[in-house]
Amino acid sequence: MNRIESVNDFVIKFANVNGSGSASANEMFAKAILRMGIPVSPRNIFPSNIQGLPTWYEVRVNEQGWLGRRGGVDMMVAMNPQTWNTDLKEIETGGYLFYDSTRPLPPSAFRDDINVIGMPVTAICNATYDDPRQRTLFKNIMVLGALTALLEVEQAVIEKLLGEQYRGKERLLESNLRALQSGFSYAKDNLSPPIGLRVKRADAVGRRIFVDGNTATGLGCVYGGATVCAWYPITPSTSVVEAFASYCKKLRHDPETGAARYAIVQAEDEIASVGMITGAGWNGARAFTATSGPGVSLMTEFLGLAYFAEIPFVIIDVQRGGPSTGMPTRTQQADLLSSAYASHGDTKHPMLLPKDPHECFEFSAAALDLAERLQTPIFLMTDLDIGMNQRLCEPFTWDADRRYDRGKVMSAEELEAGRDFGRYKDVDGDGIPWRTLPATHRDKGAYFTRGTSRNPYAIYSEAGPDYLYNVHRLLKKFATAATLVPQPQVRPAAKKTRLGVLYFGSTTPAMEEALVSLAEAHIHLDAMRLKAFPFPQSVQEFILAHDEVFVVEQNRDAQMRTLLVNELDIDPARLIRVLHYDGTPITARYIAETITRQVHALAVAPRRERLA
Amino acid sequence: MTYIAKPRLHHPSLVANKVGYTRRDYEGKVSTLCAGCGHDSISAAIVQACWQLDIEPHKVAKLSGIGCSSKTPDYFLGASHGFNTVHGRMPSVLTGASLANRELLYLGVSGDGDSASIGLGQFAHAIRRGVRMVYIVENNGVYGLTKGQFSATADRGSTAKKGAVNHDAPIDLVGMALLMGATYVARGFSGDKGQLVPLIEGAIRHGGAAVIDVVSPCVTFNNHAGSTKSFDYVREHNEAVSRIDFIDLARELKASPEPDEVIRVPQPDGTMMRLRKLHADYDPTDRRSAMNHVQALQAAGEIPTGLLYVEAEATDLHAALNTTRLPLNRLGEDALCPGPEVLERLNSALR
Numbered sequence: 001m002n003r004i005e006s007v008n009d010f011v012i013k014f015a016n017v018n019g020s021g022s023a024s025a026n027e028m029f030a031k032a033i034l035r036m037g038i039p040v041s042p043r044n045i046f047p048s049n050i051q052g053l054p055t056w057y058e059v060r061v062n063e064q065g066w067l068g069r070r071g072g073v074d075m076m077v078a079m080n081p082q083t084w085n086t087d088l089k090e091i092e093t094g095g096y097l098f099y100d101s102t103r104p105l106p107p108s109a110f111r112d113d114i115n116v117i118g119m120p121v122t123a124i125c126n127a128t129y130d131d132p133r134q135r136t137l138f139k140n141i142m143v144l145g146a147l148t149a150l151l152e153v154e155q156a157v158i159e160k161l162l163g164e165q166y167r168g169k170e171r172l173l174e175s176n177l178r179a180l181q182s183g184f185s186y187a188k189d190n191l192s193p194p195i196g197l198r199v200k201r202a203d204a205v206g207r208r209i210f211v212d213g214n215t216a217t218g219l220g221c222v223y224g225g226a227t228v229c230a231w232y233p234i235t236p237s238t239s240v241v242e243a244f245a246s247y248c249k250k251l252r253h254d255p256e257t258g259a260a261r262y263a264i265v266q267a268e269d270e271i272a273s274v275g276m277i278t279g280a281g282w283n284g285a286r287a288f289t290a291t292s293g294p295g296v297s298l299m300t301e302f303l304g305l306a307y308f309a310e311i312p313f314v315i316i317d318v319q320r321g322g323p324s325t326g327m328p329t330r331t332q333q334a335d336l337l338s339s340a341y342a343s344h345g346d347t348k349h350p351m352l353l354p355k356d357p358h359e360c361f362e363f364s365a366a367a368l369d370l371a372e373r374l375q376t377p378i379f380l381m382t383d384l385d386i387g388m389n390q391r392l393c394e395p396f397t398w399d400a401d402r403r404y405d406r407g408k409v410m411s412a413e414e415l416e417a418g419r420d421f422g423r424y425k426d427v428d429g430d431g432i433p434w435r436t437l438p439a440t441h442r443d444k445g446a447y448f449t450r451g452t453s454r455n456p457y458a459i460y461s462e463a464g465p466d467y468l469y470n471v472h473r474l475l476k477k478f479a480t481a482a483t484l485v486p487q488p489q490v491r492p493a494a495k496k497t498r499l500g501v502l503y504f505g506s507t508t509p510a511m512e513e514a515l516v517s518l519a520e521a522h523i524h525l526d527a528m529r530l531k532a533f534p535f536p537q538s539v540q541e542f543i544l545a546h547d548e549v550f551v552v553e554q555n556r557d558a559q560m561r562t563l564l565v566n567e568l569d570i571d572p573a574r575l576i577r578v579l580h581y582d583g584t585p586i587t588a589r590y591i592a593e594t595i596t597r598q599v600h601a602l603a604v605a606p607r608r609e610r611l612a
Numbered sequence: 613m614t615y616i617a618k619p620r621l622h623h624p625s626l627v628a629n630k631v632g633y634t635r636r637d638y639e640g641k642v643s644t645l646c647a648g649c650g651h652d653s654i655s656a657a658i659v660q661a662c663w664q665l666d667i668e669p670h671k672v673a674k675l676s677g678i679g680c681s682s683k684t685p686d687y688f689l690g691a692s693h694g695f696n697t698v699h700g701r702m703p704s705v706l707t708g709a710s711l712a713n714r715e716l717l718y719l720g721v722s723g724d725g726d727s728a729s730i731g732l733g734q735f736a737h738a739i740r741r742g743v744r745m746v747y748i749v750e751n752n753g754v755y756g757l758t759k760g761q762f763s764a765t766a767d768r769g770s771t772a773k774k775g776a777v778n779h780d781a782p783i784d785l786v787g788m789a790l791l792m793g794a795t796y797v798a799r800g801f802s803g804d805k806g807q808l809v810p811l812i813e814g815a816i817r818h819g820g821a822a823v824i825d826v827v828s829p830c831v832t833f834n835n836h837a838g839s840t841k842s843f844d845y846v847r848e849h850n851e852a853v854s855r856i857d858f859i860d861l862a863r864e865l866k867a868s869p870e871p872d873e874v875i876r877v878p879q880p881d882g883t884m885m886r887l888r889k890l891h892a893d894y895d896p897t898d899r900r901s902a903m904n905h906v907q908a909l910q911a912a913g914e915i916p917t918g919l920l921y922v923e924a925e926a927t928d929l930h931a932a933l934n935t936t937r938l939p940l941n942r943l944g945e946d947a948l949c950p951g952p953e954v955l956e957r958l959n960s961a962l963r
């Protein structure tokens with residue numbers, strides 16, 4: 001039978017039962033390959049339950065370094081009888097099925113165009129261990145041992161990883177090593193390894209680190225100087241705060257007194273979370289919350305207040321699919337509109353769009369600076385795909401001389417010297433006013449903060465001209481924001497082209513891969529990665545320099561495209577939707593196919609003709 | 613017309629306090645509330661208390677929600693930063709502000725609609741957390757600002773100005789505060805400044821979450837017969853359970869012995885509160901006793917006022933979180949940023 005043969009380039013998927021302890025064995029598998037110098041990108045696919053439901057862990061092994069989801073499965077490790085049928089269907093022709101053969105299955109349960117590898121894992125475990133808990137725990141390690149043999153993973157690397165995990169717990173380490181070895185030996189003796197999928201030591205990882213976006217974001221908030229965090233638990237954002245808390249515990253206590261240089265409050269809901277960071281930001285502390293779409297919905301009233309009252313804080317939105325349970329544990333980029341324009345009245349908010357954990361770290365620290373510089377809420381828009389999956393990325397960096405940008409805060413000395421203070425007055429021409437913090441000066445600089453209209457000196461006013469002055473200044477401030485946020489990155493095509501593509505965030509690795517395969521198929525696109533909203537001038541220039549520009553995003557309604565049309569007055573016909581929104585991360589294959597189809601359609605009827 | 617500043621001419625009889633301010637320095641803009649509104653008397657009591665306690669106005673942050681009551685922070689302490697937040701959410705903003713700088717006095721002003729209707733959750737949770745604050749509810753049983761609808765504190769059977777009867781059970785903010793763990797719980801009446809000023813002073817000195825429910829008649833929408841929040845009704849049913857005053861122990865060399873009905877409660881600032889019980893069978897330092905007593909009086913149709921409960925050894929949210937003495941908003945890179953070397957170590961652990 002046909003057998004997929006591939007070294008350092010395949011997708012292996014583990015089908016498990018949630019809560020069965022498979023997560024750490026799976027992670028070890030991915031990390032071992034990484035330690036052999038081969039890039040991997042794993043993705044968790046899990047339901048919103050703690051125990052008993054199916055979970056999957058999909059690992060793409062790719063020496064070339066493509067980290068997007070590839071699509072398709074070359075080998076399925078099917079450990080969940082519940083999902084057997086669908087799991088089996090996913091395997092590519094000539095692919096591999098690894099399963100627990102303890103309980104005999106009829107031939108009709110299999111496919112005849114795949115390679116079936118059965119190992120009586122449960123039987124071996126039951127024969128080796130008496131304790132039922134050990135039986136399930138070591139099952140995962142035993143499977144890991146067998147895979148090590150089948151795929152030629154270096155055993156020493158796995159053993160070292162186990163050693164790191166069980167440092168100081170020698171007995172546990174030893175029993176894990178024994179389980180690993182027995183899986184390995186069984187495979188060696190009975191399964192005639194290696195199979196057609198193999199790994200071979202390479203040098204394609206370099207100095208990169210392997211970390212999930214939420215951990216990176218939490219650390220970015222520590223480095224960025226956040227001191228107040230208020231939050232309400234919601235997947236997939238919860239681990240941002242957990243990471244922030246655990247790094248703070250290690251790095252943010254006064255060495256002498258042990259006192260905390262931060263405050264974390266689990267609020268009663270997202271309205272209270274955003275209220276707390278509003279108060280903290282108003283009072284001069286760097287503050288943030290982490291949430292997901294439903295949380296942002298609850299925060300919208302406060303976002304209007306904070307926009308008009310010009311309060312700095314950061315909202316980290318780890319985006320997920322639609323409302324309620326089910327889709328929440330899937331990924332999407334579907335909160336763009338509801339965040340950008342959150343709240344009543346004329347409001348809009350800057351958003352930063354990190355592509356990976358490295359940028360989660362960098363942009364969360366940048367967001368804290370921008371919030372104070374611009375005196376406004378800043379969104380950091382990540383998603384489940386970046387947030388909850390470990391991703392290979394550039395190491396974190398921090399310049400020793402870097403200083404926080406605390407923005408325009410007027411000091412007691414400046415007030416004392418008689419400097420004019422108009423809380424909502426544009427004195428520098430950038431739309432950003434000066435502010436004072438409570439208790440700055442005995443009798444100067446106090447003002448009353450409110451959401452409604454006031455004159456430039458913060459005196460209550462319902463006069464039309466005062467309102468107009470204020471909202472026009474806010475627009476000017478928004479234009480300033482476009483020059484301060486991370487600027488887009490252009491990847492010109494190898495050949496001159498009238499086609500462009502815009503993309504952002506977690507789509508980036510899949511897009512970069514698609515660009516290469518499209519170019520191989522002679523479809524050349526100039527590509528621009530958006531890193532933030534509002535859009536800098538260069539975005540408009542890029543679009544106008546091309547006849548057609550694809551906008552690739554992971555939502556149904558082409559929300560980024562809507563923002564582009566709306567903010568830049570772009571002719572919508574110029575912007576072609578490439579949308580992916582079934583909850584799985586977008587793939588290079590999908591992008592390339594969709595764009596190819598569209599390009600062919602354009603070739604038949606180019607826009608100029610369609611418009612004529 | 614709040615932008616009209618009051619004339620700053622000081623009457624010679626206005627004396628400066630220890631920190632150099634006269635009472636006028638604690639005032640704010642001219643009130644825009646209806647003439648005779650109870651809320652204005654509460655503003656005056658706040659001015660009086662702050663002046664008497666030698667509070668520096670700029671060390672106070674005044675926060676409020678939305679409502680006639682919530683407008684009042686503009687009408688007192690003009691030299692303090694103020695924040696008119698959103699309806700019912702002042703407690704969360706105050707909590708965050710207090711986390712940012714533990715050194716200020718946080719004065720939260722709210723209404724019964726603001727705190728008992730839309731904001732009941734935040735009212736309860738801020739108290740649960742023990743945020744150190746003075747939380748004043750200006751309670752008139754109606755939504756003044758939206759023109760007289762019943763609020764959640766309106767008594768069952770009481771009637772609106774146009775005759776509608778309230779069928780819902782009232783939310784008793786004092787009972788709520790006691791249940792949620794407030795460590796200073798009082799009720800005042802805007803018509804009794806002599807009682808209210810010391811209650812506010814006690815709250816300012818207090819080291820934890822202090823809540824004062826001040827019955828404050830709305831003269832425009834809820835001051836008629838049939839209302840249980842009218843001046844006449846409250847005067848008739850007001851039952852003071854205690855009187856408080858303060859003594860400076862350092863100055864009083866030998867504390868004279870007190871009669872039985874006086875309880876001495878030490879204050880965080882070193883002074884001593886003298887709490888005179890007006891009801892013999894009642895212990896205002898015992899939460900359960902306070903709850904029972906207040907409930908019993910209310911069941912009998914009375915409005916218990918005075919300091920209802922106090923816990924001398926109160927702690928607050930900062931103590932629970934063990935935050936640094938130096939306010940978080942004053943920490944710089946040195947204290948907050950672990951620097952590149954630590955980051956390099958963290959990178960290594962992620963390979």
Ligand SMILES: Cc1ncc(C[n+]2csc(CCOP(=O)(O)OP(=O)(O)O)c2C)c(N)n1
Nearest residue numbers: 679680681699723724725726754755756757
């Ligand atoms: C979200 C929201 N809903 C409704 C309102 C309208 N509103 C303004 S004040 C108020 C009631 C205020 O009542 P209360 O807190 O008792 O204050 P009072 O005017 O009686 O002093 C309402 C419903 C609002 N400002 N915000």
Ligand code: SF4
Nearest residue numbers: 646649680756830831
């Ligand atoms: S409507 Fe009522 S609460 Fe509002 S200002 Fe007038 S009297 Fe006071």
Ligand SMILES: [Mg+2]
Nearest residue numbers: 723724752754
């Ligand atoms: Mg009211």
